[in-house]
Amino acid sequence: MLLQSHAKVNLYLKIGKKLKSGYHNIQSVMQPIQLHDNISFEKLNEDVIIVQSNNPDLEGKANLAYKAALLLKNKFKVKEGIKIHIEKNIPMSAGLGGGSSNAANTLIMLNKLWGLKVPQKKLIGMGIEIGSDVPFFIVEKTALVEGIGDKIKPLRKSMSINIVLVNPGIKVSTSWAYRQFDKSKNNLSSGNKKNVKDLVNAINKKDIKKISENVYNDFDAMIGKKHKITKDIKANFRKFGALESTLSGSGPTVIGIFDSIYTAREAYFKLKDLYPFVYLTKTF
Numbered sequence: 001m002l003l004q005s006h007a008k009v010n011l012y013l014k015i016g017k018k019l020k021s022g023y024h025n026i027q028s029v030m031q032p033i034q035l036h037d038n039i040s041f042e043k044l045n046e047d048v049i050i051v052q053s054n055n056p057d058l059e060g061k062a063n064l065a066y067k068a069a070l071l072l073k074n075k076f077k078v079k080e081g082i083k084i085h086i087e088k089n090i091p092m093s094a095g096l097g098g099g100s101s102n103a104a105n106t107l108i109m110l111n112k113l114w115g116l117k118v119p120q121k122k123l124i125g126m127g128i129e130i131g132s133d134v135p136f137f138i139v140e141k142t143a144l145v146e147g148i149g150d151k152i153k154p155l156r157k158s159m160s161i162n163i164v165l166v167n168p169g170i171k172v173s174t175s176w177a178y179r180q181f182d183k184s185k186n187n188l189s190s191g192n193k194k195n196v197k198d199l200v201n202a203i204n205k206k207d208i209k210k211i212s213e214n215v216y217n218d219f220d221a222m223i224g225k226k227h228k229i230t231k232d233i234k235a236n237f238r239k240f241g242a243l244e245s246t247l248s249g250s251g252p253t254v255i256g257i258f259d260s261i262y263t264a265r266e267a268y269f270k271l272k273d274l275y276p277f278v279y280l281t282k283t284f
Helices: 062-077 097-112 122-132 134-139 176-184 196-205 208-213 219-227 228-239 261-271
Strands: 004-020 022-045 051-052 079-085 145-148 151-155 161-166 244-247 252-257 277-282
Touching: 004 097, 004 134, 004 196, 004 219, 022 097, 022 151, 022 161, 022 196, 022 277, 062 079, 062 097, 062 122, 079 097, 079 219, 097 122, 097 208, 122 134, 134 145, 134 151, 145 219, 145 261, 161 228, 161 261, 176 219, 208 252, 219 228, 228 244, 228 252, 228 261, 252 261, 261 277
Parallel strands: 051 079
Antiparallel strands: 004 022, 022 079, 022 145, 145 151, 161 252, 161 277, 244 252
């Protein structure tokens, strides 16, 4: 059985205090996008979990899809095995949530294949044991995400936004980014005058101009200082007609927001000549 495992973008990300659990409270607006991995599942009689991929780095027990399968097997004492194949298209360590999406889709599919009938709310609780973005992908709707990523409030309405993604070909570890944020002497949120409620209202009204005026990411300044190429990407987005640009997640992928598919497509072809990984996609 084949599933599309979609990436996400953060239109807003504000980081709160670090908790004793190691997680941080966050306030974020996330949207799924059309860019996706393909995951297939094959039931096995042997009591094993096998993960295969077109990317050999994913074929191990550290893979989040493996961890999701193991969590379900152990929790519900499942004796059947499963073979999971991941065709990886989403860049890794890029702020797009590819691994979390794979884990969420593994929980959803194995819940069906193994006949466990676990309700969504409980799956969300299991998802947070794997990673803070996993619960969002279990719901997979445009949402206000709070708490440690476990409080998902889907918006009344959604909007398909034309987006160009630029990944400069470097990796940023999410755990490293949060550690650096915690070490920062300056409160990187202090200069933020943008309110998440204004962004939510703009999405509900499908007002692309107001949406672009209210995107925000706490990691922007810090990652821009460490990896100046992200600043260059943002400058080129402005040059090529984007309404606004920002990091997705902890980066280094930068997203450009466009008011039409035509300007987005023109920018896409220009940016393709400048950076190794450029994607033309939409939110949904």
